[in-house]
Amino acid sequence: MLRLAVPLKALVQRFAVLFLVLAAFALMLLSKAETVVVERAASTISDIAAPIMDVLSRPAASLNEAIETARNLANLRTENERLKRENARLLAWQEAARRLADQNRALHALLDFKPDPQSRYVSARVVGDSGGAFVRSMLLNAGKRDGVTKGQAVVTGDGLVGRIVSAGQWSSRVLLITDINSRVPVIVESARDRAILAGDNTNLPKLVFLPGNTVVKPGDHVITSGDGGVFPPGLPVGRVASVGDGGIRVQPFVRLDSLEFVRTVDYVGVSTAIPEDDEAPPEADKQ
Amino acid sequence: MTGTFAQRLDRIARNLLPLAISISLVVLSVLPVYLPGYGEVAANLVLMSVFYWSVHRPELIAPANAFAIGLLQDVLGGTPPGMNALLLVLVRSVVVTQGRVFRGKSFLVLWWGFSLVAMGAGLALWVLSMGYAMTSIDPMPGMFRWALTVALFPLFAGLFARVQNSVLQ
Numbered sequence: 191m192l193r194l195a196v197p198l199k200a201l202v203q204r205f206a207v208l209f210l211v212l213a214a215f216a217l218m219l220l221s222k223a224e225t226v227v228v229e230r231a232a233s234t235i236s237d238i239a240a241p242i243m244d245v246l247s248r249p250a251a252s253l254n255e256a257i258e259t260a261r262n263l264a265n266l267r268t269e270n271e272r273l274k275r276e277n278a279r280l281l282a283w284q285e286a287a288r289r290l291a292d293q294n295r296a297l298h299a300l301l302d303f304k305p306d307p308q309s310r311y312v313s314a315r316v317v318g319d320s321g322g323a324f325v326r327s328m329l330l331n332a333g334k335r336d337g338v339t340k341g342q343a344v345v346t347g348d349g350l351v352g353r354i355v356s357a358g359q360w361s362s363r364v365l366l367i368t369d370i371n372s373r374v375p376v377i378v379e380s381a382r383d384r385a386i387l388a389g390d391n392t393n394l395p396k397l398v399f400l401p402g403n404t405v406v407k408p409g410d411h412v413i414t415s416g417d418g419g420v421f422p423p424g425l426p427v428g429r430v431a432s433v434g435d436g437g438i439r440v441q442p443f444v445r446l447d448s449l450e451f452v453r454t455v456d457y458v459g460v461s462t463a464i465p466e467d468d469e470a471p472p473e474a475d476k477q
Numbered sequence: 478m479t480g481t482f483a484q485r486l487d488r489i490a491r492n493l494l495p496l497a498i499s500i501s502l503v504v505l506s507v508l509p510v511y512l513p514g515y516g517e518v519a520a521n522l523v524l525m526s527v528f529y530w531s532v533h534r535p536e537l538i539a540p541a542n543a544f545a546i547g548l549l550q551d552v553l554g555g556t557p558p559g560m561n562a563l564l565l566v567l568v569r570s571v572v573v574t575q576g577r578v579f580r581g582k583s584f585l586v587l588w589w590g591f592s593l594v595a596m597g598a599g600l601a602l603w604v605l606s607m608g609y610a611m612t613s614i615d616p617m618p619g620m621f622r623w624a625l626t627v628a629l630f631p632l633f634a635g636l637f638a639r640v641q642n643s644v645l646q
Contacts, residue, residue, distance in 0.1 A: 206540045206541065213544070213562075214559040214560070214566065217557075218557050218563075221558045231558075232551075232558055235549065239549075242504065246504065246505075250509065254511040317508075318553055319509045320554055322517070322556055322561075323517050323603075324556070324603065324606035324610075325606075327555035329553065363555055370614060390615070391615060391618070447512070448511040
């Protein structure tokens, strides 16, 4: 009996390996096809793990904050000087903004202008980083219960971070603008030309689909265009870092690798001709 | 069945240790560290754990366990579900069938074996990621990650050995 059992066990195990390999491939294909069942199962697992990760990630966050505080203390004097200068400059800007806002209101009234839809924000903590060399994403500790849904834009005070690709009840995943699957419709501010900001897993995403005659130079600001209705228009994204053979590279305003808190933007946009899913344009890969 | 109920429970708990360690490392390795650039080259602690236990106590890391560990890694880390699951099942199979090469040999042999297995797993992950994204991906972060993983292996293998000697034997 025992003599039979050992080869039998080995046989069963071999079949188990084959079965699991096939199951893994099936899962990958199903998730590529964005099957609801797979997505929901993955969100459920994230939901269970997120509270644990939330607690565990706090010591690292506190340490990070302590280091930041110490650094700030050391630079207090110079920082104070800098802030005073900046404050003076910003007061001048505030004056200008007030004047423009008044003027804008008057012109809107003249034109019978329909205002942009209001956005609603949900704040969340980053509890998980991307696991590995070939993905750029983050896990947040807020989900559907908090008002986070798939497709929402994710921002900080500095600018655009990415967009929600899956949302569970208590957790959600953000695809960063640097990820290879990220495509964001943008405007290059100086020329007002539309383009797509395409991530390629490097820290500097690329501008593609710019009209041929556009002149872009380093330092130009890039903001969301709002095309496709996924991202609200006018969110700061980054500034052009280099223009060269490697394409036009954009340095995001947000430091994506040391984020602790972000906000998701619930934006009810007006959909334009470009399809809703900004992941789509297949031609993007050829650029 | 031998021993009292408590003894049996104790043995079950001890036997679950490799799985528990691997799962803890999955969670640990996706926690944000706030170090610029670290996330993409972070050492693959989970691979070290699955490799180590597959060499020394293969009966405690069943193929289904390897699959579950990998799947958790996928879901929490944001890789496509099934990708790391596939790799860990294959790593376990390769290591278990080649077990005799490693067991009872010097640590250098084990380290060399790990570097090969990690290289294979890293290459497979790169190819699978490109297939999934249907575009080419820069392999450099993967190579840095491999180097860091191999460099840190002795440290973690030492820790695992300590656990193995004090709890599992």
